[in-house]
Amino acid sequence: QLQLQESGPGLVKPSETLALTCTVSGGSISTTSYYWGWIRQPPGKGLECIGSIYHSGSTYYNSSLKSRVTISIDTSKNQFSLKLSSVTAADTAVYYCARLNGYEKFDYWGQGTLVTVSS
Amino acid sequence: QSALTQPRSVSGSPGQSVTISCTGTSSDVGAYNFVSWYQHHPGKAPKLMIFDVNKRPSGVPDRFSGSKSGNTASLTISGLQAEDEADYYCCSYAGSYTLVFGGGTKLTVL
Numbered sequence: 001q002l003q004l005q006e007s008g009p010g011l012v013k014p015s016e017t018l019a020l021t022c023t024v025s026g027g028s029i030s031t032t033s034y035y036w037g038w039i040r041q042p043p044g045k046g047l048e049c050i051g052s053i054y055h056s057g058s059t060y061y062n063s064s065l066k067s068r069v070t071i072s073i074d075t076s077k078n079q080f081s082l083k084l085s086s087v088t089a090a091d092t093a094v095y096y097c098a099r100l101n102g103y104e105k106f107d108y109w110g111q112g113t114l115v116t117v118s119s
Numbered sequence: 120q121s122a123l124t125q126p127r128s129v130s131g132s133p134g135q136s137v138t139i140s141c142t143g144t145s146s147d148v149g150a151y152n153f154v155s156w157y158q159h160h161p162g163k164a165p166k167l168m169i170f171d172v173n174k175r176p177s178g179v180p181d182r183f184s185g186s187k188s189g190n191t192a193s194l195t196i197s198g199l200q201a202e203d204e205a206d207y208y209c210c211s212y213a214g215s216y217t218l219v220f221g222g223g224t225k226l227t228v229l
Contacts, residue, residue, distance in 0.1 A: 039220075046122060046222040047157075047165070047208050060216035096164065103153040103212040107176065109164035 002027040004097050004110035012091075012117050018084040022097030022110060029078045030055040035100035038071060038082045040093040041112075048093075052100050053080055087117045123148065123209055123221035130227040136197040139224045141209030142190060147219055149190035153212035156185060156194045159223075160205045168207075169194060196226070204228040 008020035022036070029036060037052035051061035053071045061069050065084070073080040084091060094114050098106035124142040131137040141148065141156075148154060156169040167176050169185035172192060182198045192211070196203055209221040 047159075047210075047220040048122075049210075049218040049220060052216070063217070102170070103151070104210055104218055105155045105167055105170035106157070106165070106210075107167050107170075109166075111164050 002099065002108045004099065004108055006095060006097050006110045006113040008113065008115070010114060010116060012087055012115060013119050014088055014117055015086055018082070018087050018091060018115055018117070020082045020095055020097075020113065020115070022080050022082075024078045024080075024099075028075075029073065029080065030075045033101070035060075036073065036080045037098050037100045037106060039096045039098060039106070041096070042090070042093040050082065050084075050095075089117050091115070092117045121219070123211060123219055125207075125209060125221040125224045127222070128225045128227065130229055131196075131199045132229045133199050133201065135199050136195060137199060137226065139194045139196075139207055139209075139226070141192040141194070141211075141221050143192075143211055143213075143219070144190055147211040147213035148187065148192050150214065151212045152187070154185065154187060154192040155210045156183075157208045157210065158203075158205045159208060165208065199228055201228050 003025045005023050012018045035052040038050040053059045068085045070083040094112040096112045097110045099108040101107045152172050154172045157165040159165040172187045173185040184195045207224045
């Protein structure tokens with residue numbers, strides 16, 4: 001059974017960079033046909049797709065976040081990562097990593113990790 | 120890309136049916152048959168319930184069904200059960216590897 005687990009600091013100061021890692025177990029991150037994505041949910045709000053990455057390194061980002069987002073992949077560690085720079089309180093959210101199977105279906109998700117932006 | 124529009128809440132009694140709508144535009148929901156629905160119990164990982172408008176992943180009860188007409192997709196849950204109470208989100212492909220979610224609908228089982 002494929003499992004994903006997010007890890008990283010739960011508290012980030014304003015203007016700093018949020019950095020999270022998703023570790024994939026039970027399957028290879030290099031499997032063809034799948035992208036690996038990040039989704040977030042601010043408190044009391046809906047889900048927002050941040051972006052995704054293929055094992056080759058090809059990335060796609062939400063246009064509203066594109067200038068601040070970097071998603072990378074380390075196939076040797078079966079991990080992919082998210083960096084979001086110049087964070088503000090509006091970036092406070094539960095961050096999920098997930099496997100993107102096809103055009104729009106996230107079929108495996110991590111449990112999510114709460115990141116709070118505060119001084 | 121604007122979020123898809125969902126009702127903030129719906130409710131129904133056990134055994135009844137409810138339908139949750141998801142309205143987009145001709146650039147997302149109306150353009151592609153790539154609409155998915157997720158069930159989200161707070162504190163847990165979202166769960167894929169419907170993909171490609173009307174397909175169910177293995178293990179999802181056939182009480183859950185999806186459809187689409189024009190720019191609006193719908194999720195219907197029949198034979199409501201207490202455990203169906205959750206937040207539901209739609210998601211659509213919007214071209215150029217862009218995905219857009221709905222704002223979410225809280226389902227209350229009365």
